[in-house]
Amino acid sequence: MRTNLTTERLQLRRWQDADRAPFATLCADAEVMRWIGNGSTLSAAQSDAAIERFEAFWEERGFGLYALSTHDDPTCIGFCGLAIPTFLPEVLPAVEIGWRLARHTWGQGYATEAALAVMQGAATLDPPKLVSIYQLGNAGSARIMQKIGLEHWRDTVDPSCNRAVGVYKRP
Numbered sequence: 001m002r003t004n005l006t007t008e009r010l011q012l013r014r015w016q017d018a019d020r021a022p023f024a025t026l027c028a029d030a031e032v033m034r035w036i037g038n039g040s041t042l043s044a045a046q047s048d049a050a051i052e053r054f055e056a057f058w059e060e061r062g063f064g065l066y067a068l069s070t071h072d073d074p075t076c077i078g079f080c081g082l083a084i085p086t087f088l089p090e091v092l093p094a095v096e097i098g099w100r101l102a103r104h105t106w107g108q109g110y111a112t113e114a115a116l117a118v119m120q121g122a123a124t125l126d127p128p129k130l131v132s133i134y135q136l137g138n139a140g141s142a143r144i145m146q147k148i149g150l151e152h153w154r155d156t157v158d159p160s161c162n163r164a165v166g167v168y169k170r171p
Contacts, residue, residue, distance in 0.1 A: 004066075007117045010071070010110060011071065012066035012080060014058065020044075020048055022075050023047050024043075026047075026102045026103075027041060027047040032100065032101075035134065037163075065080070068101065070110075077105045078100050078110075079098075079101075080111065080118055081097070081098070081099075082097055082122060087158060088156070088159070088165070091129070091133075093129065094131045095125065095128075096133060097119060099144070119170075131168065131169045132150055133165050133166070134165060135164065136163075136164040136165060150170055150171075151168060151171050153168060154166075
């Protein structure tokens with residue numbers, strides 16, 4: 001999969017050192033993190049460690065989570081990309097498309113735009129199953145999954161945090 005993608009408004013690219021501070025700010029926002037895992041925010045050290053894991057995954061698998069920025073501003077506004085959802089073994093083997101964006105960008109269609117670009121790029125991977133997972137109650141993420149053409153597959157419980165989740169998959 002290509003390491004950089006471009007959409008009408010966005011750059012999807014590999015992570016850079018300059019992304020660490022804005023990503024730490026995003027991960028420290030309780031409203032952003034409300035629907036992630038157990039809802040806890042991350043420290044700067046934890047968000048830095050996440051970026052390290054994202055980059056290691058890219059090196060190992062040849063795909064991963066892209067840092068997002070707009071064409072107008074190179075500041076990282078979040079991520080969108082592919083991962084293996086090991087936290088939810090019942091859906092494996094699968095590749096998950098996911099996103100996390102700074103609150104000030106919500107409602108502008110960036111997640112949908114980025115996810116569509118990632119799905120196009122993922123076509124060459126031909127994963128056994130392409131899924132997207134959201135915590136029940138996070139209606140915004142569910143709408144994005146519908147907009148990018150995924151269909152509701154099942155509801156279950158994420159054993160890593162004991163929260164109810166919905167799983168969408170590519171038809």
